[in-house]
Amino acid sequence: MTVDAAPVWAALPVLAALLAVASAGAVLDAALPGGAVGGGARAARPFAETARLLRQRRRTTAVRDGLLWQAGVAGPVVVAALMIAVVPFGGHVVADVPVGVVWFNAMDVCLWAVVWLAGWGPDSPYPLVGGYRYLAQALGYELPLMFALTAPAVAAGSLDVGAVVEAQDGLWFVVWMPVAFVVLLLGVAGFSLWGPFGAPGGDDVAGGVFAEASGVDRLLLLAGRYALLTAGAAMAVALFLGGGAGPWLPGWLWSLLKTLAVLGCLVVLRGRLPGLRPQVVVRLGWVVALPVVLLQVLAVSIVVVAKG
Amino acid sequence: MEALLFWSLAVVAVGAGIAVFRVDSMARATYALALSFVAVGLALLLLDLAYLGVVTVLMMVMEMAIMAVFMIMFMMNPAGLMPMSMVHNRRGALALSVGVFLSLAAVALLTPWPERRGTVPEDPTRAVGTGVMETKMLVMIGVGAVLFTTIVAALVLSASRSRYDVRGGRR
Amino acid sequence: MTPDLFLLLAAALFAVGLYGALSQQSVVMIMMGLELMINGVIVAAASFWYFVAPAQPDGQVLVLVVISAMTVEMAMGFAVVTLLFRAKDADTTDMAAELRR
Numbered sequence: 001m002t003v004d005a006a007p008v009w010a011a012l013p014v015l016a017a018l019l020a021v022a023s024a025g026a027v028l029d030a031a032l033p034g035g036a037v038g039g040g041a042r043a044a045r046p047f048a049e050t051a052r053l054l055r056q057r058r059r060t061t062a063v064r065d066g067l068l069w070q071a072g073v074a075g076p077v078v079v080a081a082l083m084i085a086v087v088p089f090g091g092h093v094v095a096d097v098p099v100g101v102v103w104f105n106a107m108d109v110c111l112w113a114v115v116w117l118a119g120w121g122p123d124s125p126y127p128l129v130g131g132y133r134y135l136a137q138a139l140g141y142e143l144p145l146m147f148a149l150t151a152p153a154v155a156a157g158s159l160d161v162g163a164v165v166e167a168q169d170g171l172w173f174v175v176w177m178p179v180a181f182v183v184l185l186l187g188v189a190g191f192s193l194w195g196p197f198g199a200p201g202g203d204d205v206a207g208g209v210f211a212e213a214s215g216v217d218r219l220l221l222l223a224g225r226y227a228l229l230t231a232g233a234a235m236a237v238a239l240f241l242g243g244g245a246g247p248w249l250p251g252w253l254w255s256l257l258k259t260l261a262v263l264g265c266l267v268v269l270r271g272r273l274p275g276l277r278p279q280v281v282v283r284l285g286w287v288v289a290l291p292v293v294l295l296q297v298l299a300v301s302i303v304v305v306a307k308g
Numbered sequence: 309m310e311a312l313l314f315w316s317l318a319v320v321a322v323g324a325g326i327a328v329f330r331v332d333s334m335a336r337a338t339y340a341l342a343l344s345f346v347a348v349g350l351a352l353l354l355l356d357l358a359y360l361g362v363v364t365v366l367m368m369v370m371e372m373a374i375m376a377v378f379m380i381m382f383m384m385n386p387a388g389l390m391p392m393s394m395v396h397n398r399r400g401a402l403a404l405s406v407g408v409f410l411s412l413a414a415v416a417l418l419t420p421w422p423e424r425r426g427t428v429p430e431d432p433t434r435a436v437g438t439g440v441m442e443t444k445m446l447v448m449i450g451v452g453a454v455l456f457t458t459i460v461a462a463l464v465l466s467a468s469r470s471r472y473d474v475r476g477g478r479r
Numbered sequence: 480m481t482p483d484l485f486l487l488l489a490a491a492l493f494a495v496g497l498y499g500a501l502s503q504q505s506v507v508m509i510m511m512g513l514e515l516m517i518n519g520v521i522v523a524a525a526s527f528w529y530f531v532a533p534a535q536p537d538g539q540v541l542v543l544v545v546i547s548a549m550t551v552e553m554a555m556g557f558a559v560v561t562l563l564f565r566a567k568d569a570d571t572t573d574m575a576a577e578l579r580r
Contacts, residue, residue, distance in 0.1 A: 068335055099358045099433060106366035112373035113342060120335050120376075135373060142370075159359070159433060310480055318488045325495040325515050329503065341511055344492070348518055351488070352542075354480065355529040360542050364521065367546055371514075371553055378557050379507050382564060394504040396573065401501035409494030416486035426534025436543070439536025447540055451547045458551045462558035468565060 003088040003162030003243075005096035011085070014094050017256065018084045018234075022226035025263045029226075032268065050219060058215040061122045069121020072209075073217045075114030076224025083107045083231035088162050090244035090251025100161035101153045104235055105146060108191045111228070112138050115193070115200065115209055118221060122212035130208025134200035136278035137190060140285030141197070145187030147293045151180035151300045152239040161235075165243035174240040176303070179296040181240045183289055185266065188232030190281070192225050195270040199278055233262035314354055321347035334379040342372035359433040485526030493519030504571040506563070510556045517549045 026046040060066075086093065086100035097103050112135060119131020153159050155177070156167035164173075174181045190197040193209075201208040213221050237243060237258040244251025246258075276284070324344035328337045345368035352361030383394075395401075429435040440448045492515055499512025521542055528538020563569050 065333060065335065068339065071339075097358065097362075098431070099362050102359060102362045102366065106362050106369070109366050109370045109373075113339065113369050116373055116376065117335070117339070132377070135377060138373075314480060314484065318484075318491075321488065321518075322491045322495060325492055325518070328511055328515065329495075329499045329508070337508070337511065341514060344515065345518060348492070348522055351485075351522065352525050355485075355525050356533075357525055357529070357539065357542070360525065360539060360546075364546065367550065371550065374557075375507070375511075375553070378560065382507050382560055383505055394508070394571065395502040396504055398502050401498050404501060405494040405498035408497055409490050412490035412493065413487055416490060417483055421482050422531055424530055425532050428529070428533040432533075432539065435536045436539035439540055440543070444536065444540045447544060451544060454551060455547060458554050462554040465555075465558035466561040 003091055003093055003096075003165055006092035006094055010092060011094050014084055014089065015081060017089075018080065018227055018230055019223075021234075021256070021259060021263060022080075022223060022230045024260065025226045025229060025267050026223075028264060029267045029270065032271065049222075053215055053219040056215040056218075058217060059212070061124050061212055063123050065121050065123065068117045069217075072114050072116070072118030072121050073213060073220050075117065076111065077220055077227055079107050079110050079114060080224060080227035080231040083228075084234055086161055087231070087234045087238050087255075088165055088243055089234075089255040090253075092252070093162055096162065097160070099159040101149050101159045101164070101239075104161075105149055108145070108187075108232075109142070111191050118213070119200070119209045124212045126205045126207065126211040127209050127213075129205045130200040130202075130211070133202075133205075133208065133278045134193065137197055137199065137276075137281040140278070140282035141187050141190035141289070144183045144285055144289035144293045145190070147290070147297050148180040148183040148187060149239070151177045151293070151297050154297060155300050155304055157304070161238050165238055165245075168242045168245065172240065172242040172245075177240070177296055177300055179292055180300075181236065183293045183296075184236050184239070185232075185262070186289070188229065188236065189266060192228040192232065194225070194229055194266065196273045196276045197281060198275055199281075202275065229266055230259065230263055233266060234259045236262055310354060314351060317347045317351045317354075320344070321351065334383050335376055338372050338376040338379050341375075342369055345369070345372070356428050356432055359436065482526050482530035485522055485530075489519040489523035489526070491519070492516070492522060504573055506556070506560045506572060509572065510553065513552060513556075514549060517545060517552070520545050 023046065027043050030045040031043040083104055085095040086097050086103050093100075115134040116131040119127040119129075119134065121127075152164050152167075152173045155173060156164040158164065158167075167173075189195050193201045199208070201210050205211070210218065210221055234255070237255060241258050241262070244253075244255040246254035249257075321344045324340045324347065327340040328344070331337050331340060346365050349361045349364035349368070352364060355361075496512045496515030496517075496519065499515060500509050501512070503509050503512060524538055524541040524545060528542070532538065567574070
């Protein structure tokens with residue numbers, strides 16, 4: 001399957017799909033047992049919460065750094081949108097960047113800045129602790145994530161996400177590079193403050209980076225988290241699960257369905273894995289994940305060289 | 309179109325660079341520098357250097373995120389809650405840098421640059437990759453050794469505890 | 480687009496960085512100035528590659544080397560600042576001037 005650049009207007013449906021899938025993730029998260037208890041139908045709670053936050057008056061702090069705070073609040077959604085722009089849906093991609101894999105990586109590094117700014121902006125201790133925690137654990141998961149992105153690029157011989165999808169004709173990369181796939185998903189959870197990596201927004205620091213955000217700000221941060229998770233899942237589908245490959249249905253629908261499935265797994269696993277302190281993330285990242293994923297890249301390289 | 313893009317990126321890059329030394333808040337200074345790097349990275353895209361441009365953004369945003377931590381750790385008044393100035397020999401520095409700019413600009417404008425030899429390859433990323441792995445391999449070997457030495461040296465200099473004190477003084 | 484414009488941008492970035500590196504007292508701010516100077520070098524190297532010899536990879540390799548030089552500068556700079564601060568509570572160059580003697 002070849003991947004071509006889509007016309008400019010395609011950005012709108014892709015953005016809409018990003019938000020729709022992210023909302024589906026939020027609904028699933030709320031519907032699962034073990035979430036926060038509250039009134040009303042559980043699955044509808046994200047919508048009720050959205051309506052509440054849209055009406056809520058914005059609460060601010062005394063000596064906040066407004067500019068940086070706004071940058072941090074708007075950042076996650078923007079970064080997720082920029083990530084999804086290089087992910088092909090079926091045979092089409094919004095931005096046909098020749099170095100899409102590096103682009104995705106650069107965007108997730110931008111989250112270091114964005115989330116730290118969201119913590120720094122309000123001039124309040126708990127968000128600040130959250131921001132520093134995010135940086136600390138980012139140092140742990142970033143390198144394994146980078147090499148996990150490298151493995152499919154090496155196998156395809158290209159940094160273009162479309163070329164990686166094309167290279168999986170016949171055999172999906174997840175089959176022979178499962179370690180890189182798992183590490184990529186862990187990295188996605190890491191940059192989305194998800195599950196085991198939730199310490200920057202943890203309850204022990206009163207919500208961390210989310211603590212002072214209210215109203216639309218809070219909505220943007222929470223939605224940005226699901227949007228990042230969705231963008232990461234979509235990237236995992238393109239790099240490891242064959243993108244839009246599949247029988248009967250059109251390619252874009254397969255991409256969407258697979259993204260939903262990966263997102264569903266991430267959401268279901270959230271409450272089932274233990275939370276990790278940032279220092280543990282760093283230790284596991286450098287002592288376990290990095291060597292393992294390097295071995296994976298080595299194996300992939302040997303296969304590529306042997307095939308010629 | 310390209311000229312417009314270049315000029316706006318150039319203005320952002322230089323403006324953010326100047327802002328680094330004008331703002332009071334260390335967080336703002338650091339992220340102004342990050343903005344300057346992002347503008348330069350995007351300007352590299354205009355030169356068909358997709359990979360190097362994106363890598364510049366990647367490396368520099370990462371570097372600035374870490375830099376912000378050090379800035380706040382080692383500077384008084386990190387949040388810029390009151391105006392402050394920590395400069396010495398401001399006038400001399402200003403004169404010198406304006407002079408350097410003028411002479412560099414004169415060199416840039418007056419030198420007859422050679423004619424362009426060859427064209428941009430089909431895939432510049434592949435070109436640099438092959439270059440690094442073939443004719444310029446020695447460069448990369450050197451860079452690798454230097455980077456490894458840097459990791460070790462930086463740790464040796466900055467770590468306060470030794471290998472026999474893994475728990476950092478906690479008993 | 481001409482090489483002159485890109486070189487002017489490079490010269491401006493370099494000069495702003497030079498001003499910072501010369502005038503700032505705090506070691507970390509001096510490093511920001513150095514980074515800005517290297518930023519200018521990146522622009523210059525890239526534009527030389529594009530406008531003079533795009534067929535050879537030399538210019539691109541130079542950009543890679545410059546980026547790694549920047550990371551080395553940063554890592555060593557922070558290591559030295561940390562050591563200096565731990566040893567004598569100094570975070571400005573004026574407070575660590577005994578090497579002059």
